[in-house]
Structure formats: structure tokens, C-alpha cells
Amino acid sequence: MEVAKLTDVTRIYKIGEVETRALNGVSITINDGEFTSLVGPSGSGKTTLLQLIGCLDQPTSGKVVIAGQETTGLSRNQRADLRKGTIGFVFQFFALIPTLTAYENVEMPLLLNGRNAAQRRQRVMELLASVGMTDRANNRPDQLSGGQQQRVAVARALATDPKLILADEPTANLDTENGEQVMEIMKKLNKDTGTTFVFATHDPRVIKYASRVVTLQDGLIVKDSDGNGKS
């Protein structure tokens, strides 16, 4: 089944008179259960592509279909609604809300989805356990290491059981050990729950986990191959 399907997508950034073609006619289909790695040099368009798949942004031209729904022309709020149930994000920087504890950060998407208190409690504890963060549930982000923060971010991305998780260089700010740990967790979740993962990276230690490797260059897909970590 197709989780996301992009057809002939371009994205042109315009700053003043300067135009940057970040994506230059990209077509890609992400299937259910994939663990896909987007690779390519810095500036090749990986982040832009993730943002389009994630409905955080809209293409200059082309078609984006997410979970069977055409996203062209959706309002900001409609896009927010679509993201809320379907897509989870893990960012390069440890994107936790600094005023909330690990528990509350994971709980936030559940609150936004209107789950009741009992459902939330159960789900949050389950998720924190799956990323090995149960004992730090009541710590604020500034009391956690980078790796711990990123694990909480993964738990948060998973909270609403999204079909698709998008991770933009999730290990870039982590040391080897923590990077491997986060990748192991994501891989395990991919196996256990069938959640689809797409992550942008140029970290070879990450690429080895991928079941599919898509290579970008100058806004174009130049290579699409099976990875080592075939699932």
C-alpha cells in the first residue's frame, strides 16, 4: 500500500530576486512498512522533500498524495489535521518543548488528538518504555542528554500511531553509541509495528539500517536502490 506518492514535484524557494530550485521534478512512492533513507550531499533537497511528504510545506508544482489524500490546496488547518493523525516527526535538533517533561512532551500529540486521560497515560508509559525512558518520565529536556532527548522525540513521533514517521538527520547531533541506539529503536519499531520510516541522512552508520536508499543530487533522484538492512 502507498503511504505517500509524489508526482513530478518541484519546490522553488524565492528570496528576493534569487530563486533556488530545491527540488526539480521528483517522483517517488513510499510504501507501507518501508525503512527508507534519503541520502545525498548537503543542499541536495533532502529536507525539502521530507517537508513536502510531511505536509509541512507545499510544492511549487506537482502532486503530493498522503495516505490516499490529495494535499494540494489544503488550508493550514487542514494540513495540521492531516499531520496530526498520519505523520510523526523527528528532527535533527532535539525538538522537545522545553517547558514540558518527557512525559508531557509525548502526551502532547495525544492531547491534540483528543484522547482521554486513561488512554493517554497508558500510551505514554508504553511509548516511554519502548524507547527505554520510563525512569526519566518526569525530567524536563534540559535534564536529559541529547540521545535521551532524541529517544523521547521518537516516542512522541509515535504517539498517535502514525502511518509514517519522518526523521531529518536524527543522529546528526548524537555520538556513535547514542546514534546507534536511536536507530536500533526505530528499526525495532518498524519491525514490530510496521510503521513506515523515511529519514534523511548522510551518516553511513544510519544508511546500513535502511531497506531502501534514495539518492538525491541537485534536487533530482539519481539513484533508488535496495539497502543492506532489507526488511
Added chain:
Amino acid sequence: MMNYFKLAYRNLGRHRRRSILSGLALAMGTALLMFIAAFFQGEMRSAMETTLRLNSGHLQVLAADYDPDKLSVAWKYLIEKPEQVAAQIETLEQVDVATPRLLASGIVTVQDDSVGVQIMGIDPASKANDPYRHLVSGDFLAADDREGILIGYPLAQNLGLKTGDQLSLLVNTSDGTVDEQMFTVRGIYTTGTTAYDKGIVFLPLAKAQAFSGAGDHASMIFVLLKDREQADAVAAAIPGGSFQVKTWRELNSLLVLVNDFSNAYLTVINLIILGITVTVIVNTLLMSVFERTREIGILSAIGMKGRQIIALFLAEASLLAVGGIAIGALAGWALSVYFGKVGIYFGDLGLSADMLFEDRIYTYLTLESAINLIITAFVFTIIASLYPARMASRMEPVEALHSAQ
């Protein structure tokens, strides 16, 4: 339901000093609003009250046909057995004092100088006549005095009269003729209002009635209430038919106008204070929006909608507002109560013909206007906060996230 207030509270705690300072700005603004309102109300109240006590009273009960411009003492224009009517009115709970007065027109002559005056017959014992008891020289009238008269200081100056001097007074009587008699100046009064003092002379009511041929009649029952805002209620309680009742509002339209004008002026001052205060709050929130651009992007990425982001920032604004305004309201109220007792000394503000200002202003704040100000300050703060809140809600998640990298 999201607990926006929990989040808002923690966000304010992130920059505790800044939050406290903007809360204090709001507190000072509110306190200032209340104090200025109390000051204005206090001043207007005392000016108004002084003027009313001197001039029109809170209510005047007149005969149905009475025409205040004619000053006629023909019986058909007057109230019969005025002491009884006054005593009856005084039984009403809201009434402080009710006293009969007889008004007649006359001319004072001293040698070759003549001056037209209004003769007012009063009950010297009534406390309604306290404003005339401030004497430059001599004594106040006694009820049974048959030759004594009380004149104002400017009139005495004008005619060169001293206490004990004689003057000739001519009166238009009830049958349309005139009568004339010599009186002795018992005392010289001053109310501080020249326009008033130069034109009114006092006789004891009984003497005025006898002199003008008014018999057992008076022109009006002059009424002071415990609370002048009760005027309409009391007016309604006095049986119509043979009487007409005029309230202080009807009798002082100019003064009421001045009062309204001063309220409008107060509104302008309020708006300025609110504007300044609210700018501080908006500034704080704007800073907070810019600092938290990335966070707003994250919240948006995980599915928070525009209106929820607005709600989050409005929750912060209302926490600031509740805290700041509560402290400010307490301070403003305390100041108003304190200066309501002690007064603020301003020296002699001088006197105008229509209004009397005392040299000490006592602040006065009604609960109603305090509540109005509190609500206004709150509503203003929230409305102004909509601007930064909407700005936060309109950030595109990509741009918000980008600014962090």
C-alpha cells in the same frame, strides 16, 4: 481539552523577571487608572455636592403652578402650610433634611444706591442652611428676629454696609403691590461664590412671609438627600397633583453637562494609560513569540492548529492580566481609600461662578467604576494580545523550524 493555562504558566516562568515586570506594568497601569478615576470622581463629587447644597438642593418640591422665573409670591403659586409638608417629606427614609423657603424679589436701598436682590426666607434652625452660616462678621439670623437681615459680603462691600448698619428693603408682595421696611444688618455671610452672595439676602421665614404677604406659604420645600442618586426614587414617592418635584439633574443641567464632559475627559486619559500599559504586554508577548519560533513550529508540526496556538498565547496574556490587574486593583483601591480619608491638598483653586472647588480633594471610587476599570483593563489586554497570538498562529511550520537550524 488541552490545559493551556498549565503551559502558559510554565512559559511565563521561563522568563520570570520579564513576566513579573510586565505584570507590574499592568498593575501600575491599573492602579493609576483607578486612582485617577477616584480623583476625578472625588473632585466632581465635591464640586457638585457643594454646588447642590448651596444652590438647588437635591430636590425641590414646588406648587404645581410655580414659575421659578417670576419669583411671584401670589398664593396660587405657593405651597400652603409648608412646615407640615416639609415634616412629611422628612419622614421619607432617604431624606436627610427638608426645609421650606420663600423667594421674593426686592430692592435694597442705602442712601442713593439701589441694588436688585432676591429675598430668601429661611428657617434659621435648619441644617440645610449651613452653607450660609460662614460669616465675615456679625451673627446668623434668629427665627424670631423681626428687624434683622443677613447679607452677602460682596453686597456689603458694594453698598458700604457693616454689621449693625441700616438698609431699606423693598419687596414685591403677594397682591402685586410693593412694601418697604428698614432692616438692620445682623451679619455678613460668604459662601465663596460672588455671583451668589451679591444677589441674595436672607430673612427668617416668618418675617419674609409677613413682609411679602405670603401668609402661611412658601415657594418651595428645599430637600437634601442622604444619597443624591436616590433623587428620582424620592421624587416618585412624593404625591403629585398639587406639587411638582424637580431633581438636581433638572435644576443643574449645566453642571451635569460639565460632569459628563469631565467623564469624557477621564475616558481619554484612561485610553492613554491603557494604551501605554497594553503596549508593554504586547511587547512582552511579541518577544516571547519570536523567541519561541522553533517551538511554535514543533507544535504545529505535531498537529497543533492555529486557534490552539492563539489560545496558548492568550492564556499567557490572561495569566499576566489577572495577576497584574489584581495587584493593581488592590493598590489603586487602597490609594483611593487612603486619599479619600486624608485628602490631597491643592491650595486655593479659586472660585468660579457656577462651581465651587474645595482646596482639598478627597478621592472617591465607586465599586461600579472600579469593576468597570478592571474589566476594561482585562478586555484591552486580551484584545491587544490577539496581535502577537495571531502572528504566532500564522507562522508556517517550515519557516518556524528553519529559523532554528
